[in-house]
Structures are given as C-alpha cells and as structure tokens.
Amino acid sequence: MGRTARIDRDGVIAAGLALADAGGLAAVTMAAVAARLGVTPMALYRHVGDKADLLDGMVEHLVTEVPPPTTGPWFDRLARLAGAVRESARRHPNVFPLLLQRPANTPGARQVRDGVCSALEEGGVDPARSAQVERLLSTAVLGFAASEAAGRFSHHSPRQLDQDFALLLEMLLRFVESGVTTVDGAAPDPRGPPGAPLR
Amino acid sequence: MGRTARIDRDGVIAAGLALADAGGLAAVTMAAVAARLGVTPMALYRHVGDKADLLDGMVEHLVTEVPPPTTGPWFDRLARLAGAVRESARRHPNVFPLLLQRPANTPGARQVRDGVCSALEEGGVDPARSAQVERLLSTAVLGFAASEAAGRFSHHSPRQLDQDFALLLEMLLRFVESGVTTVDGAAPDPRGPPGAPLR
DNA sequence: ACCTGAACACCGTTCAAGT
DNA sequence: ACCTGAACACCGTTCAAGT
Helix, strand or coil: CCCCCCCCHHHHHHHHHHHHHHHCHHHCCHHHHHHHCCCCHHHHHHHHCCHHHHHHHHHHHHHHCCCCCCCCCHHHHHHHHHHHHHHHHHHCCCCHHHHHHCCCCCHHHHHHHHHHHHHHHHCCECCCCHHHHHHHHHHHHHHHHHHHHHCCCCCCCHHHHHHHHHHHHHHHHHHHHCCCCECCCCCCCCCCCCCCCCC | CCCCCCCCHHHHHHHHHHHHHHHCHHHCCHHHHHHHHCCCHHHHHHHHCCHHHHHHHHHHHHHHCCCCCCCCCHHHHHHHHHHHHHHHHHHCCCCHHHHHHCCCCCHHHHHHHHHHHHHHHHCCECCCCHHHHHHHHHHHHHHHHHHHHHCCCCCCCHHHHHHHHHHHHHHHHHHHHCCCCECCCCCCCCCCCCCCCCC
16 A cells, blocks of 8 residues: 655664764664664564664665765875775774675775776776775775774874874875886886875 | 682683684674583683673784794795784684774784884884884784685685785885885885895 | 572564554 | 564573582
C-alpha cells in the first residue's frame, strides 16, 4: 500500500555517525541508532542490511565528504585535499581509522583517487605509475590523519602536529618532484618546487 | 595459601592473539579466551583488568615482537625494521590496525622509536628533529602495513604491493637524504644514496 | 591467592504479526 | 511497504562463594 517511510538509509547512517562522534564506536548500537530516530531497532534492518553495512555506510560517508579540488596548481590541489582529509578525521575521529581497514575501491574512494592521479600526472608523474604513487601518498596522509584522530600523538601539541603535517606534505612534494616516477627523460624541473616553499 | 596459578597475563594475551589471528577481533571473546585456556571467563579478570586491557596487551605484544636492528648501515637498519613491521602485520592482520589507534608512548613503542631515531641521526638528521622525522616515517610504514594487512589493497597483486613497499622505502630514503631535516650546512651527501639503489 | 557459579544488563539478529 | 513485539543466543562484568 506504499506507506511513506519514516526513516531512510541516509538518516540511519547520519544517526550512527552522530552517535560515533559523540560517544565512540561503542556507542553505535542498533538500539541507540533506532532510539535516536524514534523507532524500534528492527526497523533499521529494512534500510541497512546489518550493523557491518551500517559501519560501511558511515565510512563511505566520510570519503564522499572530501571532494577533490579541481582548480589551482597540481600540488596546491593535493595539499588542499590532504588538509580536507585531515579535517574530516578531526570531525569524525572515532570513525576515521576504519578508512584504512576497508577496500579502497568504493565509488567515493575511486573519485578521490582519480583526482589525485590527474594532479600527479599534471605534476609530471608517468601515467603508468600514477596509481602506484597515489597509493603511497594517500596511505601516508590517511595514516597520519588516522593516527592524529585516534590520539596516537596525543602527547604532542597541536602546533607540533601542524608542523608534522607540513613536513609530511613537503616529503610528498619532494618525492614527486624528484622524478623517480616520471617518464624517462621527461622529468620536469627535478630540483625544487616551482612555487613558494611550503613552510 | 598461595595456590599455584593455572594461567597468567602472558597466557591470556597469547590466547587472545591466537583467536584474533584465526577468526578476527570479533572472535576475541572473554568466553572464548577462557575456553581456550580451560578456565571460566571470570578467571581472566584476575590477570587482565578488562577486555580493553586485554586488547592493549595484544597490541603491545605486536610492538615488542619487532626489535629494532642494531647492526649495519643506518638506512639498512631502517629498511629491515620496516620489513619486520610488515611481516608482523601479515602475521597478525586483524590486530595490527589497532597499532595506529593507540598512544605511541608505550615501553615497546619507545624502544622502537629510539632505534629509528639513532639510525636517522647517523644518517645526518638533526637530533633536534629526529623525533619528528621518526613520527613521519613510522606513520607511513605503519599506515602501509595496516592497509595491506586489513585488505585495503586486496584488489592488487602481492607483487604489486611489494613494489609499492619498495617505492615507499625509496621515498623515505630520498627524504632523509634530501637534507631537509639536517643541521644547517652539515647535510651529508644530499644527492643519491651511498649504497646500491633499492629496487 | 586463585578460580567458580549464578546473576545482570546489554548486544545483534530472527521471525511472525500488525497496519 | 514499513514498522513492531516477542524471543533467542550471546556479550562483558559484578558479586558472593568455594578451596
């Protein structure tokens, strides 16, 4: 008879995210999510499959929250993207670490990856190797953001972590510009960045 | 009256590790750990505090399983340590990702960190900045190993991941040798590694 | 000192039932 | 089509009791 649904998948995921942000992953209970939506726990199963599916949806939400920049110089785009990733980790410190534990071939992840790859190729990276470089760079950035969010560096000052992040970006820039991954003999400007220094 | 204990903390942690390796973190149940030791669940609480403490112990076990090398050229030591970290991740793929989610100031973590720092200083890194460089390098290596262990790159071949890891090490080496973090004017051999190329 | 048995509040998930 | 109520097997943890 087409009763109008009172909740939908996005709402369930948003409720789970809000609970995780406020009280950690342990607070994400089918019962708690349902209560937040004013519904019984079993009502969730029509929209979410099971709890693992709910967590997957929450992680994917994080990924799609970080759209890759499309304007500006190639490394500027990468630096802004990395910064946005870091901010997402700060917004959702309890969920973010799950990002490193799931296959990196979801739709949202692919979109980010493509943005990184085209920036890298603009920076002179051999298109045949840009995917490999992308894995390296994104793993380093995700690893840092996850560590920071989860409190692995909680005994360091925010200012120190900002410096660490800047140094990380500098390492990545130098690596790309070193020409290790460019096509033979086509390494553009293998010494030093063309723009202003990072720090 | 000093009854001789039938189990101890190390045994509980080892049992938890074995269960996690075989069936994932979800298989690490107080009941399952106890059953594996031939004891009731409540017997564990004398040795382990609670379940979070058990997981902490399991993670710390992983760290102490990777002793930093003390012989050989500085970068060779770092490369072997990174390889050992990667192997630890492969041995305990379900527990390893937790390593990035816990404060990096446990005894075992400190020992590894000190080994990395002295290698870096031998490589010319300013002692005042070696701790910062260590955070960057270890985060990149842990992030890669955790990603690989958790299956984030499961759609890539083992051979591809070996190449990724080699490229990661090359990036780290180039960064240290670039002289960004050496004391002013004391950058030793800022161009190219002294030994054979990595790949 | 070390382990057990019984009990508690909670968890994810199922199934059949309601509208 | 969407939600509910009752039920099930399991979870971590407590407390008092046993030896």
